[in-house]
Amino acid sequence: MALAGRAQIKAAPDRSEGEGPFNQLIIRGATLINGTGAPPFGPVDVVVKGNRIARIVNVGYPGLPIDPERRPKANPGDKEIDAHGMYLLPGFIDMHGHIGGTSKDQTAEYVFKLWLAHGITTIRDPSCGNGLDWVLEHKRRSARNEITAPRIFAYTAFGQGAKNGIHTPEEARAWVQQNAKRGADG
Numbered sequence: 001m002a003l004a005g006r007a008q009i010k011a012a013p014d015r016s017e018g019e020g021p022f023n024q025l026i027i028r029g030a031t032l033i034n035g036t037g038a039p040p041f042g043p044v045d046v047v048v049k050g051n052r053i054a055r056i057v058n059v060g061y062p063g064l065p066i067d068p069e070r071r072p073k074a075n076p077g078d079k080e081i082d083a084h085g086m087y088l089l090p091g092f093i094d095m096h097g098h099i100g101g102t103s104k105d106q107t108a109e110y111v112f113k114l115w116l117a118h119g120i121t122t123i124r125d126p127s128c129g130n131g132l133d134w135v136l137e138h139k140r141r142s143a144r145n146e147i148t149a150p151r152i153f154a155y156t157a158f159g160q161g162a163k164n165g166i167h168t169p170e171e172a173r174a175w176v177q178q179n180a181k182r183g184a185d186g
Contacts, residue, residue, distance in 0.1 A: 021145065022079040024049050026072055030083035032056065035090040046088060047072050051145060091121025091150075099125050099135060099152075108138055112149035123150045124185075127157035136183045153185040 024047060031042040043066055047055040060066040074080055094115065099108050106114075115123060128135050135154040142149040156179050159166045166172050 019079065021050075022077070024054075024075060024078040025081070026074055026078060027081045027083050027088060028071070029059070029066060030086055030088035031062075033087055033089045040087065043084065044088075045072050089119065092119045093122040093124070094120045094150075095124045096126055097123040099123070099128050099138060100130065108149075109147065112142075112147065115150050116148065121150050122153070124153040124155060126155045127160055132156050132161060132179065132182065132184060139183070154183065155186040156184050 027046040027048070029043040030046065031040045032044045032046070033040045042058070042062070043060050045057045045059050046053060047057070055072060057070060057072055059070045097115065097120070100106060100111055125135050132154060135152065138147070138149065139152040139154050141147045142152050159175070161179070162171070162175055166175055
C-alpha cells in the first residue's frame with residue numbers, strides 16, 4: 001500500500017483567552033485537600049483576589065446543608081464557581097519545566113495554558129533554548145499579569161552566557177552575581 005501524501009503533524013493552535021481577570025473569584029462549596037497530609041475538609045468557600053488566595057472559609061460540615069451566614073459575600077462583577085461535590089487542591093509546582101526553545105513548535109503561550117489547565121501554577125525553567133533574557137521577560141510579564149502564565153522562576157545552566165567559559169571559583173562567583181543582577185533565581 002502506498003500513501004498518496006505525507007501527513008504533517010503541527011502544533012495545536014493557540015486558544016483564545018478565557019474569562020477574567022476578576023476583582024474577586026469565589027470558589028463555592030469545594031472539599032479542600034490542602035497539601036499538608038491532613039484529611040480533606042469542607043465544604044469551603046475560597047476567595048481569590050487578583051491572583052492570590054485571600055480567604056478560605058469553612059461553610060459547613062460534610063453531609064449537612066451549608067450555612068449561608070458563613071459564606072463570603074460576592075460583589076457586583078465578581079465571579080463565582082459552584083464546586084459542590086468537587087475537590088480543590090493547591091497549585092502544582094513543576095520544578096523542571098522548559099517553556100520552549102527554538103526547536104519546539106509550541107509557542108510559550110500554548111505551553112503556559114497547557115500547564116495551567118493541568119493545575120501547574122508555578123514553574124522553574126532550568127535554562128531555555130531561547131536564553132535567559134527571553135525567560136526573564138516572560139517572568140516579568142507573568143508577574144504583572146500581562147500574560148496568562150504560571151509564576152516563573154528562571155534558572156540558568158552552569159556557564160550559560162559566559163563568553164569564555166568558567167575556569168576559576170572567582171569567575172563562577174562573578175557569573176552567579178551577574179545572572180542574579182539580571183533577575184535569575186538560580
